[in-house]
Amino acid sequence: MARKDVKGRGTPEREEPSGFRRFVRRLVVWAVSLAVVGVLALGVAVGLTARSLPEFEELKGSQVGQTILVRARDGTELVSIGPSYGRWLSHEQIPQIMRTAMVSVEDRRFHSHPGIDPIGLARAGFVSISTGKSVRATSTITQQLARTVFLNNNRSYTRKLREAVLALAMEWKFSKDQILELYLNKVYFGGGAYGVDAASRKFFGHPGTEITLPEAAIIAGLVKAPSHYSPTADSEAAIGRAKVVLSVMKDNGDVTPSQAAAVDFGAIKFAAEKGQNSVRYFTDWALPQLDLLLPDNTQAIEVWTTLDPKMQAAATQAIETNTPKGAQGALVSMDRDGAVLAMVGGTDYISSNYNRAVNAVRQPGSAWKLFVYLAALEAGYTPNDRVVDEPVTIDGWSPRNSNGTYAGEIDVRTAFAYSKNTVAAQLGNEVGFSAVAGIARRFGISTPISTVPSMVLGTNDVRVIDMTRAFAAVSAKGRAVDPYGITKVQTVDGKVLYQREVREGPMLVPAYVSAGITDLLQSAVSTGTGRAASIGRPVAGKTGTTNSNKDGWFLGFSSGITTGVWMGRDDAKAVPGLQGGTAPARAFAAYMTTAVASRPVEKFDTEVTLPAWQLEPDDEAQLSGNPDEYYYADDQGNMVEPDRQEQLPAGGAEPKAQPPAANDEFLREATGSRPG
Incomplete structure (x- = not known):
């Protein structure tokens, strides 16, 4: 029976939705509700994590691993064992070309994403579904920094979730310039070198403030596989990887084609490897004794030894x-x-x-x-x-x-x-x-x-x-x-x-x-x-x-x-x-x-x-x-003439x-x- 409106006109009776439509509607409502709750929970987690993060100056002072500076009996430095950090360079002190090269090859949307890269994640998911192959999304610079400072390289889903939360929290608490400064001073470049200044001194023999375009390409290329691309391990592999970095920089518009064409990697002179001389025979023998002398020590230390440099x-x-x-x-x-x-x-x-x-x-x-x-x-x-x-x-x-x-x-x-x-x-x-x-x-x-x-x-x-x-x-x-x-x-x-x-x-x-x-x-x-x-x-x-x-x-x-x-x-x-x-x-x-x-x-x-x-x-x-x-x-001490058997x-x-x-x-x- 038709219903009448206030003016006495009739209106058609509304049809009840089907069971499927009701299910979809409820599903959407639940999904939106869960998403809202998830976002709120993530926001709370990120906020709490951000509040618990160390201050910027504290993070600058943290180190990974133990550094051992070995001195001769006269106090002169023989060799440095373990991580090398060089000088801390502020954002402004790091050459612009070094910052650009790193962002270009590691995280080109660094300045626009909130710590994780939704576009990169979506693309990795699409490729994985369309090809049937597992594809890992590339971690952002912020995620890499979070992993370097707070986590390990375990590939579990729990670690990845913690990494994402930490990355969002760091973006909440710190500016992009601060995050990039921390990253470029802490990331591992191989050969024991942490940070661009240590890498520049180790591989090129000069401070990180003097890095050139080809050197920046080499250093930026090391992050992917430090031990494989390290110039001290394989200079040809390091240069090959640097050419890839330079090509990416050109495609991203960070360098012009003429600038890229003018780079001569053959003119790069790598610094001579220090400490790989006969002194290392001594340090290889002496330093394991620290496990007995100071078994529980993890601090950065100076070890004074008996070696005389002139006699050595x-x-x-x-x-x-x-x-x-x-x-x-x-x-x-x-x-x-x-x-x-x-x-x-x-x-x-x-x-x-x-x-x-x-x-x-x-x-x-x-x-x-x-x-x-x-x-x-x-x-x-x-x-x-x-x-x-x-x-x-x-x-x-x-x-x-x-x-x-x-x-x-x-x-x-x-x-x-x-x-x-x-x-x-x-x-x-x-x-x-x-x-x-x-x-x-x-x-x-x-x-x-x-x-x-x-x-x-x-x-x-x-x-x-x-x-x-x-x-x-x-x-x-x-x-x-x-x-x-x-x-x-x-x-x-x-x-x-x-x-x-x-x-x-x-x-x-x-x-x-x-x-x-x-x-x-x-x-x-x-x-x-x-x-x-x-x-x-x-x-x-x-x-x-x-x-x-x-x-x-x-x-x-x-x-x-x-x-x-x-x-x-x-x-x-x-x-x-x-x-x-x-x-x-x-x-x-x-x-x-x-x-x-x-x-x-x-x-x-x-x-x-x-x-x-x-x-x-x-x-x-x-x-x-x-x-x-x-x-x-012979083995019994008896003498044998060489012309007789x-x-x-x-x-x-x-x-x-x-x-x-x-x-x-x-x-x-x-x-x-x-x-x-």
Whole structure:
């Protein structure tokens, strides 16, 4: 029935909406209501987050990660480890081209969006739906800043939501200029550099205030993948990425086509990498000790070390100059209290950062005789006691002297000076091979020690730093020496967190034993196998050469400084002409000449006493570069001539064609006996 209006006219009756239309209407109402509630909730969350955010000045002072500034013993800066932040640059100090490049490539709608980019999100969603592929929307500069300062790189939805809320809150609290200033001073550019000033100094060698267009393109391109595009890792990849940035800037109208065409990336000169020199061998060894000294520290710190820059330079030069071609060299130098003054772990840190001074284990050859003679002296021998250099066999093992001859009755000093293998074997057998091993352990050898008879000739593997430590203990008159590299740790504002205490090591052997071995070590340098190590002042030391000339050693001390040098190939192949008395001894002398130059000459407790007769030195001192002249020692210490495949007869018996070991006149002179 039709209804009438107030004037009596009829109106058609309204139809009731269908069920579907009612459902859609309710859905829209609920959606709008939920959207309103969501917006209100988001607004509340953003507002509360904005109120809880640190102030701008607080955010400027926050840092990511721990910075460690390493100083030499004189206070000079050696290297900075960890994040580098450079100088803080205000928005106005950052070159306009740098700001433009970063916005252009990372967030071209930065100045118009509220912290998240709706257009970018919509486009990513459309591409994902239309292609069926998952597409990640690019984070805005504000989102990246929020992640850098407050979050991590976890890709969970929860983190992304928090990131969005933080970005909106930061846009609420800070101006666009402040956000861009924070971002450009905090974003990571690779190579440990945070912020444009640190990046500019690291990659181009000048402050961030002087950044040019091509440099800005390179720096802006690093944010996408800092480790991949870092100029220090791959300069070609960095330039390739910079060309993409420049193209984007041109497409966005931030640079003109003529400006883009005028850029010459080939003219860019990257700054030389700092700190990647031999000093890093030392810092790689010393800094892990902070985990024990200050296990819970996360502050930026300054670490004062024992390294002497002048000595380190001299050590580096000595190794580079004297190491045979194709071989590697290592050097450790300690002061009388164990302070490491110089450390070189190889000929070139950039090509190989493997630290042979502390990590490599190699056979020490005759340098091991230090422990044999220490054990003998402790057992009652003296440098003047008589021993017999003659063929011996111990448990089926028959060592030979390097030149295949024997001197007969001589004194201990002469046997040590000329590195007589048979005498060392006899002494080791007499005092006990376990006693020799015990002395080695006592003096700091940390590697496994076998007590087979041939161990007296240095068949056990050792480390350079351990051998140097042992000789340093002799220099310290028998007191234990503990190598160390860190003297003090303090915060950047000067608060001392750690200070090394002065301590004296325990006595390892009686004073007369250390005096006796020093006597022997002096003779080895003055007239024996270590003559190339002479530096014009008292030096005590010992050479070492292993089988087939695979390793060459010289270890010694003078004026309170103890230095160990090793040379050889990483693959343990023979190095023609390498003996302890040649290249290693020369490197020792070259370094020590500089190391002790400012120290007074110190005489040892025992004056050097020359052997009674100048015996023929062994091959460690005399062989030159002709491999045909070598005698090689096998792993058992037996000598093998290079032109023969078979080992020389056991027990030291020479073939009939060889001359006798020593004629009567020689033996009379060597033993001091008068003709009958």
